[in-house]
Each structure stands twice: as structure tokens, then as C-alpha cells.
Amino acid sequence: MSWEVWTMKSKMSFFDPTLLKKNVGRFAPAWALLTLALFLSMPLPLIRELSRYDNLNFNRESITSCILRMIEKDFRPVGFVFAFFAALLFAVLVFKYLHRTGDAYMMHAFPMTRNCQFLTNALSGLLFWLVPVLLNGLCSLIILEANGISGCGAALWTLLGRWLLAYLFFYGLAVFTMHISGNSVIAVLSYGALNFLCLLLPLALLMLVQLYFKGMDFNPSGDILRLAPIVELLRSEVSELWILWVYAPIGLVLLVLAWVHYRFRQVERAGDAMAFTWARVAFRLVFTLCCALGLGWILAAIFGLFESNRAGYFLPYAILGCFLGWFGSSMMLERTVKVFRKKKLWLGFAAFAGVLTLTVLCLKYDVLGSQRRVPESAQVNSVEIWTQGSYGEKDNDSVTLTQAADIEAVRRFHQTVITQAEGEDNLHYILGDNVRASVHICYHLSDGSTLRRVYQTGFEEAAWLAELYARPDIATAWYEEHLPEEILSGSMERVEYTEFDGYGNPLEALSEGETLCKDPAALRAAILADAEAGRLPVCNWLVEWYANNKPEVQNQPVQYGTNFLSLWIRYRDPDPDVAYNTRHFSIAVTATETLALFGYK
16 A cells, blocks of 8 residues: 555646635735725815816816816826835735744745745735726726716826836835845835935935045936936826836836745745845945945034035044944844954955045045046037036026137136145035135037036136126127027016115115016117127126125125116916016126116116
């Protein structure tokens, strides 16, 4: 007689309906609560909005237009926020057994393959989002049809598709963090960190470079926000659907990676901060780097508030943060505070601190020579220069120089500020007696590249720039660019102006309120005539500061010829969704022809 025990082979090796039913029943309160929250966020506001329009007797076309705007503008971010939190909640619910030793052994003792368990649980988390979203979408559609509103169905289904794609990314990331970690708290923190770490870590590294790289034009592109998906989704325009088609496949890839890791995951890793060797190494390195940069910046900012040498404070506190991060992460990974006796950990800390110190010293002493680079005149096609705006964002006073003499003047100024900065630890000063001006330079080189720098320089060193802005050819070209004929060809509604002196104080004696523009073309002609005659510079705060701080006017009452008028031009915009646009100019009171249009003599 054979004592061999026969077992029944499973016909469903990748899906178990019994486990799915169990998940639906056990976690019904969670997805029922989500259904209610979505109802309060979409169908209920639709009912309230439609009842309000009925009371106002709006026509159907106007109501449809308002509802479409409501769907596209108001409901879109709400769904993304719900998807962000719901993905984490459902991932924790269906995979929390991986973080409890007893539950992990029990689940893996069932006659189900790991493939079957993963797919069934992952599908459960997807259904917990899909079903509430579809129910509320159908409810909203019924409400619209019952009120006779047609033409909103496509927009509504597109909105639900956006929510589903966003959830797919967040859910994939949440499931991935649940599988690489053995602790629910660490998994939740990892989910939040990974949503923002890809954005914050590059920014922190750029800030480190800026601290020691004198003249760096710290201008990260707006595209960098796409590294933080929830931030990007909440700020993106409705038309940018393509970004969701990028995030959703990433979520699918993360689900596949979670499945691969699950097949090789050791049950006894339940409770550990990280369940895999590569994840433990990555966690220790990233956590230490964040502590070093974060603590270094915070303490350097606190203790450097009243010092010009803020950069000198960074490295010691960064090494302290490196120590805390390295051994703190080791304690979390090994679940013990007794980590200081291990020689390997001390060697790892020394290597990390050494790399950080070497990087800072290379930046500080400009080993590559990037900070001292000034392109030769023959390499420069043109150069842009401006004083308003921050981190490379150009404001209204940007001028482009193409003449060889002007380019050479910019180069001389560039070399001067570099020479002055060589003995300083950084160029960030607290405004006081030694007032500083920001000067942004952007070289357009003959090889098609650009070189951008920004310097905090004294007003005496920037005096030549105020003279440049007052040059008739520069001022005329600038006003021709910023006052095109199409703006002043009859589309202008009115011109508003308010008088201020150079210190920002309103001049009540000259204030006449708002003046209608009766002849826009005459205004443009007068401004250009004053610019060509040298009476109207490209006015900005640097020009105004010089006008009001000359030796002959300093400590004296503000006189005619040293103050400026704030001129606001409001005109119709070609875009029907925009009521009007505005242009703002500071007009020197020496601009006689321009001010004559407003009654000045």
C-alpha cells in the first residue's frame, strides 16, 4: 500500500476568487468611505451648482459651459489628492501581512502560490478605487442627464480616466514600498519620501553647489517639478494629459518590480525596515545624504544669519548630520542602538564624510575653473543683462547687447566682480549699510550654448549699468519691444498711473488718480520720442536708486527730476478667456513729452 498523500492541483494559479471576496468583505469600510468621500466631492457639488443655476434662470448653454469648467478645473485636483492617499491606504490593507511575522507565515502556508496571492491582492486594491470612481461617475452623469445637461459626458469620462491613470502610478509606488520594506511605518514614510525625494534631493544638491559656486544662476526648470508627481498633477493644466501616460506605465513597472521582489522575499524579513540588501544600502545612503544636507543647511542658516560667511558654517554641521544619519539609519535597519562597536560602520561613515568634504572643497576652491570662466569676446554673439527677477527669471528690464564695445564692458564687469569675490566666502549679504544689487548675465556663445551667472555686487560697481539703461539707443529699442503697435492700436482700455518718489512714497500733490488714454498711438510716440532724446531711460530700481542717491539730492527733499511715475497700461487680450492684460512701466518725470499727455508742463 502506498502511503503517499495525493494533493489537488490548483486550476487557478494566478487568481483566487475566495481571497478576493475576503478582501472585499474585510476592507469594505475603507472603500465604502472612499465612495462617500467621492460623492461629497463630485455628485453633491454638481447638485448644489445646478440648483443655484436654476434659481438664476441661466440658459442651458451657459450652464453647460459652467459645468464643463467645473469638471475640468475643480474636480480634477480633488481626484488626484484622493488617489494619492487611497493608493497608500489600500496597499497597506492588502499587503500588511508581509510586515507581521505570524501573518506572513500563515498566508504563505495556504495552498496558493505567491503569484496567485500577489495578483489577487493587487487586483483587490485596484478594484477598491475603480468601483467607487465608476459609481460616482455614473451618479454624476445621471444627475446631469436628469437636469437636461448634455455635452458633458466626454469631459466626465476623461476626468475619470485621469483619476484612474494617476491612481495606477500611486498604487504601483505604494505596493512597491510595501514589498521592499518589512515595516508598515517605514513603508508609509518611504512612499511619502519617494513622491518628493526625486524633486527635493536634486534641489538640495543644487543649493549646495550654489552656496560655494559664486555666480551660479540657480534657475531649475519648471520641468523638475515633474519629479514630484503629486505636485505636477496638482499644478498641470488640463490639456497636459500626456504626463499621465508617462506616470501610469511607471506605476505598472513598479507593480512588476514588486511582484519580482515578492517571489524572492524571505518570510523572516517581516518587521525589518528593509527586506532586501540593495534596499538597505540605498536607504542608508539616501537617509544619510538627506540628513547631511538638511541639517547642514538648517544650522548654517540659523548660525549664519548675522554673518556673511554662511558657507563656512555648512561643512561642520553637514558632517554632524552625516554622523547622525549614518548611525541613525543603521539603528533602524538593525533594530538596535548597539551599532557603534562595528568597525565596518565607522569605515562607511568615514568614507561618506570624506566624499562630502572632498566635494565641498572642490566647489569652494573651484578645481574645475568654472567659477572663474569669462568667455572671450570672439566667442560671444550677444549678451543679455538684467537686474530684476530672482534665480534667472528675467523681468522687464532685460536688454540684449550685440555691439562689441557693450560686450566688452560686460566682460570687464564680470572680471571685476570675480576678482572681488575671490577673497570672500560667499556673496550673500544682509541688506544694511552695504546694500547689494543683483546683476544677471547671460552670454549667448557662438557654439550655440549659453553661460549664465548672477552676482550680488555693490552699487558703485554697477554704476555703468545705470548709464547703459539711460542710453538713447538702448532705451528706444527696449520701449519698442515692450510697447508694440498692436497693443496701442485701439485695443487699450485706459492708462492708470500712480506717482511715487524714488523711495516708494506717494506724492499726494501730483496724484490725480486714473487718467483715460484718449490716443494710444500718441502715448507710444511720446514715449519713444523721450527715449530717443535721452529723457526716458529703461527705468528699474537700480536706475531709481541712483537718481535718488546722487550727492546733490541725497538728504534733500525729493525734487522734480529725481522721482518716477508708476504707469500702468491696461489693454484687451486676444484670448477671450482673459479680460485684459497689464503692462507696468516706471516713467521718469524728465520724460516731458510723455507727461504732457497727462497735463504736466
